[in-house]
Amino acid sequence: MNALNIQKGASSHSAYDLRDPNAQVEESHTLAVLVENEPGVLARVIGLFSGRGYNIDSLTVAEVDHTGHQSRITMVTSGTPAVIEQIKAQLGRIVPVHDVHDLTVEGPSVERELGLFKVRGQGDKRVEALRIAEIFRANVVDSTLESFVFELVGTPSKLDAFAELMRPLGLADLARTGVAALARGA
Amino acid sequence: MSRIMTGARMVIEALRDQGVDTVFGYPGGAVLPIYDELFQQNDITHVLVRHEQGAVHMAEGYARSTGKPGVVLVTSGPGATNAVTGLTDALMDSIPLVVLSGQVPTFLIGTDGFQEADTVGITRPCTKHNWLVKDTAKLSETIHKAFHVATSGRPGPVLIDIPKDVQFAEDAYQGPKQIDPPRYQPVRKGDVTAITRLVELIEQAERPILYTGGGVINSGPGASQLLRELADATGIPVTSTLMGLGAYPASGRNWIGMLGMHGLYEANLAMHGCDLMVNIGARFDDRITGRIAEFSPGSVKAHIDIDPSSINKVIHVDIPIIGDVGHVLEDLLKIWKSRGRKVNTAALGKWWEQIEGWKSKNCLFYRGSDTIIKPQFALERLEALTKGRDRYVTTEVGQHQMWAAQFLHFDEPNRWMTSGGLGTMGYGLPASIGVQMAHPESLVINVAGDASWLMNMQEMGTAVQFRLPVKQFILNNERLGMVRQWQQLLHGERYSQSWSDSLPDFIKLAEAFGCKGAQVQDPKDLDDAIQQMIDYDGPFILDVLVEKHENCFPMIPSGKPHNEMLLGDAETQGAIQGAGAALV
Numbered sequence: 004m005n006a007l008n009i010q011k012g013a014s015s016h017s018a019y020d021l022r023d024p025n026a027q028v029e030e031s032h033t034l035a036v037l038v039e040n041e042p043g044v045l046a047r048v049i050g051l052f053s054g055r056g057y058n059i060d061s062l063t064v065a066e067v068d069h070t071g072h073q074s075r076i077t078m079v080t081s082g083t084p085a086v087i088e089q090i091k092a093q094l095g096r097i098v099p100v101h102d103v104h105d106l107t108v109e110g111p112s113v114e115r116e117l118g119l120f121k122v123r124g125q126g127d128k129r130v131e132a133l134r135i136a137e138i139f140r141a142n143v144v145d146s147t148l149e150s151f152v153f154e155l156v157g158t159p160s161k162l163d164a165f166a167e168l169m170r171p172l173g174l175a176d177l178a179r180t181g182v183a184a185l186a187r188g189a
Numbered sequence: 190m191s192r193i194m195t196g197a198r199m200v201i202e203a204l205r206d207q208g209v210d211t212v213f214g215y216p217g218g219a220v221l222p223i224y225d226e227l228f229q230q231n232d233i234t235h236v237l238v239r240h241e242q243g244a245v246h247m248a249e250g251y252a253r254s255t256g257k258p259g260v261v262l263v264t265s266g267p268g269a270t271n272a273v274t275g276l277t278d279a280l281m282d283s284i285p286l287v288v289l290s291g292q293v294p295t296f297l298i299g300t301d302g303f304q305e306a307d308t309v310g311i312t313r314p315c316t317k318h319n320w321l322v323k324d325t326a327k328l329s330e331t332i333h334k335a336f337h338v339a340t341s342g343r344p345g346p347v348l349i350d351i352p353k354d355v356q357f358a359e360d361a362y363q364g365p366k367q368i369d370p371p372r373y374q375p376v377r378k379g380d381v382t383a384i385t386r387l388v389e390l391i392e393q394a395e396r397p398i399l400y401t402g403g404g405v406i407n408s409g410p411g412a413s414q415l416l417r418e419l420a421d422a423t424g425i426p427v428t429s430t431l432m433g434l435g436a437y438p439a440s441g442r443n444w445i446g447m448l449g450m451h452g453l454y455e456a457n458l459a460m461h462g463c464d465l466m467v468n469i470g471a472r473f474d475d476r477i478t479g480r481i482a483e484f485s486p487g488s489v490k491a492h493i494d495i496d497p498s499s500i501n502k503v504i505h506v507d508i509p510i511i512g513d514v515g516h517v518l519e520d521l522l523k524i525w526k527s528r529g530r531k532v533n534t535a536a537l538g539k540w541w542e543q544i545e546g547w548k549s550k551n552c553l554f555y556r557g558s559d560t561i562i563k564p565q566f567a568l569e570r571l572e573a574l575t576k577g578r579d580r581y582v583t584t585e586v587g588q589h590q591m592w593a594a595q596f597l598h599f600d601e602p603n604r605w606m607t608s609g610g611l612g613t614m615g616y617g618l619p620a621s622i623g624v625q626m627a628h629p630e631s632l633v634i635n636v637a638g639d640a641s642w643l644m645n646m647q648e649m650g651t652a653v654q655f656r657l658p659v660k661q662f663i664l665n666n667e668r669l670g671m672v673r674q675w676q677q678l679l680h681g682e683r684y685s686q687s688w689s690d691s692l693p694d695f696i697k698l699a700e701a702f703g704c705k706g707a708q709v710q711d712p713k714d715l716d717d718a719i720q721q722m723i724d725y726d727g728p729f730i731l732d733v734l735v736e737k738h739e740n741c742f743p744m745i746p747s748g749k750p751h752n753e754m755l756l757g758d759a760e761t762q763g764a765i766q767g768a769g770a771a772l773v
Contacts, residue, residue, distance in 0.1 A: 039372070042321065047313060054314050085501060092498035098318040098338055098373050 031060065032087050032107040033114060033184045036076040039099035040066050047097050048076060057090050058082060061116075061159070061181040073101070077183050079159075106184050114184040118162045119144070120153045124173035132172040139165050150175070191361035196325040196351065197222035199362050200289060203332035205232050206365050209260050211251060211626055212236070213244040217264025218304060219291030222356035224262075236626060236655060239647035241268050243619035245275020245346075246645070249284045250623030253606045254581055256409060258285040258339050259623065265291045266304030269350070270311060274613060276346045277315040281610025282432060283407055285344035287335050288316075294354035295323050308350045317345030325358040333365045334373075342375030343496040344407055375495060379512030379520060387467065387491045387508050388525045394465035395536035396543075397425045400448065400477075403432030403609070404470020404494060404514050406602040412515035413602045416469065417441065419522055423532050426544055428456040430471050432609045435599035445544060449477045450745050451591040454552035454754055455544055457743075460485055461751035462543070468492040470514040473503040474610070475772075483750035493517045552743045552756055553595055562712050564589060564664045564735040568596035568636070571662060574719050579631045581624045583607065585617040585641030588670035588741045593636040615644030618661065622648055625657040632660070632723065639665040640689050649702040652728040660722050661730040666737045667692060674740045679770060695732035702728075710734035747772035 038044045045064055052059050061079040080090055087105070094103045106112040120141075122132045129151075136143065136153050139161070145152035155165055159182055166177060194202065200223050204212065213236045216224045227235050238244040241263045248259025263272050269290040279286045293302040309321045318338050322328050331349055339347045391397060399420055405412050413436045420427045420443045427437045428448040437444055446453030448460055460466065466488045471477070473492075478484045484504060491508035492500055500509040510517055525531075555565045582597055583606040584590040590607055599605050606624060608616040621635035635642075642663050652659050672687040699706025705725055709718035715733070722731045744755045748769020 043309060043313065046310070050314055085505070089498065089502055092500070092502075096343075096496060096498050101372065 026084050029081050029083060030087060030107075031079060031081045032105055033112065033182060034078050034080060034091065034094070035104040035106055035184060036078065036094055036100060037102040037104075038074050038076060038097075039101065040072045040074040041099055044074070044097075044099050045076070047099070048078075048094065051093055051097065052080075052090075055089075055093065057086065063181040063183055077181070079182050104186070106186060109186060111187040112184050113187055114158055114182050115156055116159050116162055116182050117154065117156050117180045118165070119178045120155065120166065120169055120174060121150060121176040122153065122169050122173045123150045123175045125149060128172045132169060135165075135168050135172070141165065191363075193359050194362050195222065195226075195357060195359050196328050197226045197356040199325070199329045199360075200332065200351070200356070201226045201230055201233065202362055203329050203365075204260060207333070207336045208257070209233060212260045212262050213238055213247040213251070213623065214262030215241050215244060215264065215268060217268050217291065219265035219293060219353050220262060220268075220289075220351075220356075222353065223289070223291070223351075234626075235262070236622075236651065238619070239650050240645065241271035242274050242615065243622075243645050243648040243651065245272050245279065245286065245288065246613075246616050246619035247623030247626070247648075247651075248286050248288075249275065249279050249282075249616075250583060250606050250620030251627045252284050252286060252623075253406075253620075254603050254624040255627045256603060258287050258336060258344075261286060261288040263288065263290050264304065265293055265308065266306045268304075269308040269348075270306055272348075273311060273315055274611075276312055276348065278608055278611040278613045278616065279346040280315050280317065282608065283344050283403060284346065285339040286346035287332075287339050288346060288348040290348060290350050291356070292321070292350045292352040295352045296354070298352065308348070312348050315346075316348045317343075319348040319350065321350045321352075322355055323352065325355050325360040328355060328360075329363045330368045333363075333368055334371050337371045338373055341373065343404075376511055377495075377513040377516050379493065379510040379517035381520060381524075383508055383510045384517060384520050385524055387510065388521060388528060390465050390489060390491070390508070391423060391425070391467070391525065392528070392531040393533055395533055396459075396463045396540045397423075397465040397467065397537075398459050398463040399425050399427045399437075399467050399469060400429075400460065400471055401427060401433045401436055401469045402430040402471025405433055405436035406470075408470065408495075408514040410602060412470075412513075412518060413437070415515060415518035415522060419518060419525075422522075422530065423525075424534075424537055424541075425467075425532075426459055426541070428452070428459065430474065430477055430609070431594055431607060433471065434594060434605045435602045438600035439598035440600050445548070447594050449474075450479070451595065451741055451743065453595070454550050454743050454756065455547035457745065457751040457754055458547045459544055463488045466490045468494070468506070469518070470494060472499045475503070478503060479745045480748055480750045485751070550756065552754075554757075555739070555742075558736070559712060562710065562715055562733060562735045564592050564666070564739055565596055566712065567662075567664060567715060567733050567735060568592050570715050571634070571636070571719055572597050574716065575632060575634065575723065579628075580604065581606070581621075581628060581631055581633045583617040583620040583624060583633070583635045585635070585637045585644075586612045586614045587638045587641055587672075588666075588674065588739075589636055589638040589641075589664045591671075591741045592664075597636070614641040616641075618642060618645050618659075619648045619651075621659040621661075622652050622655075622657055625652075625659050626655070629657075633658075634660040634662050637661060637663045638670060639663055639667060639692055640669045643689075643693075646698070649699075649704065649728065649730075653703045656727065658725070658727050658729070661728070662719075662722070663695065663730065663732050664735050665692070665695070665732050666735050666739070668737055670739075671741070673738075677740070678746070695730050699728075699730040704728040704730065706730040706732065708732040708734065
């Protein structure tokens with residue numbers, strides 16, 4: 004039978020499965036989950052993750068089609084390839100879930116997150132914070148004599164980097180929306 | 190012309206339109222309007238249970254023996270929470286149920302009202318889907334959708350929570366044909382390329398095996414027929430999970446017995462040694478696989494399942510086929526026939542020789558006795574005296590369940606009802622009542638243990654009230670047998686809390702319920718006692734006093750692979766060690 008030389012996973016529909024299914028390396032994936040906008044649907048998704056021990060690194064949700072009653076959940080999750088496949092299959096089996104897209108493997112995508120950063124400081128530190136904010140193209144949305152609130156839109160890593168730079172300059176508070184993502188192209 | 194009616198009337202109307210003839214339930218404040226409507230009609234029979242858990246297990250028995258969804262009606266709060274065990278049981282075993290629960294009126298929701306519970310919140314993880322209906326206009330549509338969701342794709346339990354004011358309010362009733370087709374439409378046909386690939390493998394395989402499960406039975410009688418055709422035409426050996434017994438007949442030529450933790454030696458060895466494993470509607474449950482890392486190491490694995498999340502969940506498979514078992518088997522047979530009905534005959538002959546060798550181990554051997562009834566002997570006699578009859582069997586959970594699976598033989602699907610996934614003690618008695626409701630003329634036997642049976646014994650009252658002649662065959666060892674067996678194997682024979690003290694006198698208990706009971710303890714009297722139980726025209730409790738310390742073999746100890754089965758007591762010393770000890 005081994006002469007048949009079946010490649011592990013080769014018969015599956017997804018090119019993703021050509022990777023070693025037993026790999027133990029954790030990967031981060033961005034999933035777009037289109038759901039019926041009905042009561043409890045978010046609780047179902049979150050309950051699935053807590054009940055089966057999966058990770059949620061980021062989650063955003065909002066209605067995207069009012070007449071069609073559709074909401075879009077964008078979530079960033081991490082796990083081994085086998086776990087990621089399970090997560091997608093388990094999400095797909097929730098009755099009000101219409102579609103599950105793995106933006107990490109389905110081709111290039113754009114990911115954006117919005118962050119609000121409150122930075123307290125005076126003198127040089129305050130000037131430096133403003134200068135770095137300009138480099139990052141962050142907007143000042145609130146200002147006092149001792150503080151700024153910066154608004155920054157970008158990839159999660161850009162927001163991470165900005166937060167790191169602001170920390171020694173007096174980063175006092177931080178709010179992030181979580182990732183919204185769409186596939187590139189038509 | 191739309192018909193205006195109350196929400197309560199809509200419930201009855203919708204159930205009638207869905208072809209429901211039986212509802213299992215218990216009234217209470219929040220469902221009174223529906224009970225009032227039930228009172229005023231004659232199409233639907235209501236079975237008054239003694240506890241809501243019993244209602245759900247009855248509905249499961251009804252559903253599994255008929256293939257139709259079971260329907261349950263309970264009140265809010267405790268009514269709904271008592272249904273939770275049954276819902277979880279049905280979810281694990283993929284049984285279609287529609288549970289209707291009453292709820293406090295919408296304006297009281299969230300106020301901690303009397304008998305208020307967050308029923309949709311509590312039952313969200315133990316239903317396939319659930320709904321809280323806040324508007325009477327949406328009630329009939331929701332009920333029709335609920336039947337669709339419960340019965341399509343991988344079946345499962347659904348729950349509809351109906352606040353009392355929604356039951357009183359009036360609106361237009363919509364029939365099943367008036368609503369939009371539900372968006373939930375699982376794939377039924379399998380991928381033809383993958384099926385063709387599987388046919389190629391079947392043609393060449395030297396040591397193939399069909400590993401079948403409850404999915405074959407859930408797919409309907411047609412699927413069982415196709416499975417028989419496939420097995421008989423190709424000559425491939427068939428094993429089955431606990432859930433799938435009867436899909437392929439136990440009297441069939443290719444049957445090699447149940448597999449798994451207490452499955453047959455030949456079935457487990459064949460699973461371990463095969464080169465092509467075709468999983469048909471089973472889910473690689475941990476009772477089946479044993480140690481994952483050493484599970485059937487040399488085989489190419491194909492998996493036919495209607496639920497995509499079953500694929501690669503536990504065991505990585507080479508050929509996943511997502512679809513309904515019946516549809517996939519039909520295509521598979523068509524393709525196999527069109528390619529010339531080829532199999533590797535020479536290799537198959539050798540494979541069968543090897544299996545016959547394993548069979549000669551006679552793994553179900555037990556030491557007989559003239560003085561005390563061995564539980565295995567009791568089941569052998571039950572089998573001998575009921576074989577060929579129009580028989581349905583339910584079980585509780587534990588040693589007796591495994592012995593029943595080993596020693597009773599099923600030639601048809603839908604004849605064997607047991608709690609597989611959840612392992613719910615207390616399942617069998619109510620399930621037998623549900624089966625008997627659906628098949629009033631048939632012989633329905635619940636094979637039970639003393640401890641399990643007590644868990645829902647109040648339902649004997651239901652059996653008596655509805656004149657349901659269910660036979661309660663209690664293998665009484667005054668122990669929690671399986672717990673005791675594990676304590677012997679794993680916990681140094683310290684039998685913590687695993688005996689049944691102060692057991693009731695089952696004969697007097699039967700009399701108290703208004704039915705009949707008998708006790709038997711001499712092997713010589715066993716046949717007469719069983720015959721008396723069968724012949725009695727009414728519910729009957731047979732208390733069979735059996736050997737107290739019998740262990741259930743063969744057994745794959747936890748943490749071990751298929752080829753390390755224990756065949757008897759002599760092999761059990763230190764059998765479960767290390768990581769295996771942490772498993773259940």
